[in-house]
Amino acid sequence: MGKRPLSHSRGQGxxxxxxxxxxxxxxxxxxxxxxxSSTSSQVSIKQQQSQAYWSSMFPITVASAKVxxxxxVLQIQNAGGTMLRxxxxxxxxxxxxxxxxxxxxxxxxxxxxxxxxxFSAAMSCSLxxxxxxxxxxxxxxxxxxxxxxxxxxxxxxxxxxxxxxxYSLGDTRISNIVLKGDKPILASCGTKACxxxxxxxxxxxxxxxxxxxxxAYEATCSLADGGQGAIWCPLSDLPSVQPANLPWVKINQSSxxxxxxxLGAGYHLIRDREWIVAASNIANVAANWNTSVVxxxxxxxxxxxxxxxxxxxxxxxxxxxGNPTAQLFLSNGESLWHFSANVLEWTxxxxxxxxxxxxxxFSNGTAPGCQDDPAGVSGGMPTNGTVLPMGWYEYTSFSxxxxxxxxxFSAWTSAQGIGQMHINEGxxxxxxxxxxxxxxxxxxxxxxxxxxxxxxLALFARYSPSYYVSWVGFRCxx
Numbered sequence: 001m002g003k004r005p006l007s008h009s010r011g012q013g014x015x016x017x018x019x020x021x022x023x024x025x026x027x028x029x030x031x032x033x034x035x036x037s038s039t040s041s042q043v044s045i046k047q048q049q050s051q052a053y054w055s056s057m058f059p060i061t062v063a064s065a066k067v068x069x070x071x072x073v074l075q076i077q078n079a080g081g082t083m084l085r086x087x088x089x090x091x092x093x094x095x096x097x098x099x100x101x102x103x104x105x106x107x108x109x110x111x112x113x114x115x116x117x118x119f120s121a122a123m124s125c126s127l128x129x130x131x132x133x134x135x136x137x138x139x140x141x142x143x144x145x146x147x148x149x150x151x152x153x154x155x156x157x158x159x160x161x162x163x164x165x166x167y168s169l170g171d172t173r174i175s176n177i178v179l180k181g182d183k184p185i186l187a188s189c190g191t192k193a194c195x196x197x198x199x200x201x202x203x204x205x206x207x208x209x210x211x212x213x214x215x216a217y218e219a220t221c222s223l224a225d226g227g228q229g230a231i232w233c234p235l236s237d238l239p240s241v242q243p244a245n246l247p248w249v250k251i252n253q254s255s256x257x258x259x260x261x262x263l264g265a266g267y268h269l270i271r272d273r274e275w276i277v278a279a280s281n282i283a284n285v286a287a288n289w290n291t292s293v294v295x296x297x298x299x300x301x302x303x304x305x306x307x308x309x310x311x312x313x314x315x316x317x318x319x320x321x322g323n324p325t326a327q328l329f330l331s332n333g334e335s336l337w338h339f340s341a342n343v344l345e346w347t348x349x350x351x352x353x354x355x356x357x358x359x360x361x362f363s364n365g366t367a368p369g370c371q372d373d374p375a376g377v378s379g380g381m382p383t384n385g386t387v388l389p390m391g392w393y394e395y396t397s398f399s400x401x402x403x404x405x406x407x408x409f410s411a412w413t414s415a416q417g418i419g420q421m422h423i424n425e426g427x428x429x430x431x432x433x434x435x436x437x438x439x440x441x442x443x444x445x446x447x448x449x450x451x452x453x454x455x456x457l458a459l460f461a462r463y464s465p466s467y468y469v470s471w472v473g474f475r476c477x478x
Contacts, residue, residue: 047186077135084169085128099140101137159187192213199215238259256474271347282328282339301417302325305451326340340454348442365434371429371435382423
């Protein structure tokens with residue numbers, strides 16, 4: 001017999017090699033699959049053990065846990081027979097702010113406060129729980145000045161090892177009781193998602209505001225034609241974000257809040273503290289300054305009626321994306337349009353200020369008008385210790401911002417593009433009846449003719465919640 005052709009030997013060798021390689025790959029796949037299955041099984045077992053342990057704690061049980069961005073979301077229950085007060089959640093030695101949590105990863109106003117809204121002061125928290133009551137709370141783990149106490153870092157789950165709860169008993173007045181577990185809490189990891197044409201704003205634990213989503217543009221009508229050039233909308237309509245449309249105006253504060261809430265669970269008229277957190281975030285992004293240096297030059301303002309490097313004289317009002325000075329960037333790369341100027345915008349808050357001077361006054365504003373108070377500030381209006389007539393003022397004009405102390409995050413003025421504040425120390429204005437109300441509602445930003453008065457911190461505190469006009473709109477948050 002002759003020798004087998006070399007090509008045949010090579011072919012057979014190649015075939016055998018492929019067979020062996022296939023077997024190796026198959027074994028590798030099985031091993032990887034088994035390892036993955038084993039890892040998943042281990043996580044599942046750990047999760048079951050964690051849930052079993054923490055659900056048996058007393059008097060505060062933890063039924064479930066997850067991490068959303070940097071927030072530890074817990075389903076807790078008062079398993080005791082008496083009222084208790086949750087005073088705080090501590091992770092790795094850091095006391096975390098706590099907030100109400102609802103579906104859709106939305107957070108309510110903090111259960112915590114700081115004396116006089118001093119950002120550096122120690123906070124106190126309080127959540128009352130009746131016997132058997134269940135609550136969902138979010139412990140904010142991205143802590144200003146400390147770093148991220150809770151961080152999934154791209155993981156699908158994370159162990160929270162060093163966690164404790166501080167509480168007080170409601171009936172016996174025993175306080176500062178610490179409940180600390182011996183086992184970690186195993187939490188799944190996820191991120192908060194926002195609707196289309198909405199932007200995500202990172203929370204600020206110093207200001208006690210958690211992450212939120214907000215309309216990237218001023219609210220518009222959802223109907224194709226709002227009735228008057230897509231500006232006036234029937235109150236049966238729902239707020240929408242349609243960048244090409246003009247903003248929804250001629251709506252009072254109460255109706256704006258009601259329409260935002262009608263969008264669903266967790267939706268609300270942007271809170272004034274959320275506005276301030278967004279403004280603080282914007283102010284610390286170099287791209288929003290005309291010098292590209294934070295604190296140097298001026299922030300971009302947008303449609304304030306003046307053509308400059310930071311603003312423009314546009315339509316009254318303008319719509320959607322257009323002039324770049326109307327776009328303000330957030331630290332996460334997302335942006336807000338017309339936040340500083342275009343139309344003024346309602347926020348959810350107001351302050352109390354009464355006219356305590358007993359001399360006669362005119363509600364129509366004729367001197368002596370009820371909008372002024374010769375006795376000075378008696379409520380929450382900012383003051384410098386002297387009697388101030390109704391008008392526009394720089395933030396630096398006030399020695400005490402009173403009810404607005406939480407908005408005091410810089411020593412800048414309108415020269416830096418933050419805007420000014422319009423106040424009056426007497427009564428606020430209501431449509432058809434004049435200056436008769438003690439409720440001074442908050443309107444932020446500026447409108448298309450406000451020039452240097454417009455800005456990210458600009459505030460109108462002159463009007464009552466029932467006020468409406470063609471240059472005041474709003475935006476919703478969640």
